[in-house]
Amino acid sequence: MLFESGYFALFLASFLAATVVPFSSEALLSGMLATNYNLYWCLGLATLGNWLGGMSSYGLGWLGKTKWIEKYLKIKHQQIEKTRKMVSGKELWIALFCWLPGVGDVIAVILGLLKVNVWLVSIGMFIGKLIRYVVWALITLKVITWIS
Template identity: 85%
Template sequence: MLFDSGYFALFLASFLAATVIPFSSEALLSGMLATNYNLYWCLGLATLGNWLGGMSSYGLGWLGKIQWIEKYLKIKHSQINKTQKRIKGKELWVAFFCWLPGVGDVIAVILGLLKVNIVWVSIGMFIGKLLRYIVWALITLEAINWFQ
């Protein structure tokens, strides 16, 4: 069951959706649930793929240099320091919002650029992405029941 190409496609789509590549995995998740794929395997693989994709965006940011923010985005060093201080102690909660469409990938890259603690980022990001897929799956299953 795990090696079914549908599950691999969901994992891959979820991974890509969490990178800077514009892609949506929710439609595939809904389609798989509508065709009776296992809910728990779908949730687990979608979350894992999306989390790994988000962590790869964080890793790309980590490879960058703060000087690049100053040089290319024209953001002053004092503003960068202020942002780092603002995030300090809230790393988990900031990373939680990496699930947001459009801006979530940017948040992950910025967290990496600012060298925010990887443990808090990975935990917060995982929780946010898991909850997003749970909510999406519940909405999908309710819609399926409603149309039957």
Template identity: 55%
Template sequence: MAELIEWGYIGVFIASFLAATVLPFSSEVVLTGVLFAGADYWQCMVAATLGNFLGGMSCYYLGMLGKMEWIEKYLKLDIKKLEKVQNWIKGKGSVMAFFVFLPGIGDFIAVALGFLRGNVWIVAISMFLGKAIRYWVWMEFVYKVQEFI
């Protein structure tokens, strides 16, 4: 992670992208290190948000590779109930992408939204907003902590 901190904004982008995939990675450590090194607030915000957003959308598209037949065959779920859920996800359910920033479950939400064919535009906008707010809150926290150090 130290190397990514040395890479500055590119390191923040890469760390944020990796953190949004199914790989266990913490972008906050890299972002905090880069901020402590004196990097620009808005450039860090853009790098972190874009990297995390693109990583999240890669999970969404990974989910789109799945097939309903697999769920029916391997998990023995009723296809009619699954189609009801899919129809809900295609509409209002796509805003759940806002919560993709949540640790632990966010990646699974993104993959599920892709698998259930959530509306790509609603997913993208909701996901982007959630991730931007997440990094804004984190960066404000880091700046408050810096005042005490």
């Protein structure tokens, strides 16, 4: 069942949507729900794919070096440290917002660049992305019920 083309496409689309590739996995999720795909499989695979994509963005940030930020982005070391201190203790809450279109990918990369706790980022990001897809699915199902 997992490798049925629709489910695999949703997983892949959700993964890509969480990277710098501009793609809407929500449209595919809605289409699949409208054609009676299993709600729980859809939610699970969309969340997993999007979370893994977000964690790959975090990983790319982790590979970055503070020297590169200073050199290419012209951000002073003091500002980087100030930001690191500001984020400290709030990693999980900040990671919840990695689901946001456009800026979510940037948040994930910055959390990686700052080398914040991977477990807190992972948990926060997963919860945020799960909530996003649950809300989207509920709206989709409500619209489907309303139309039919």
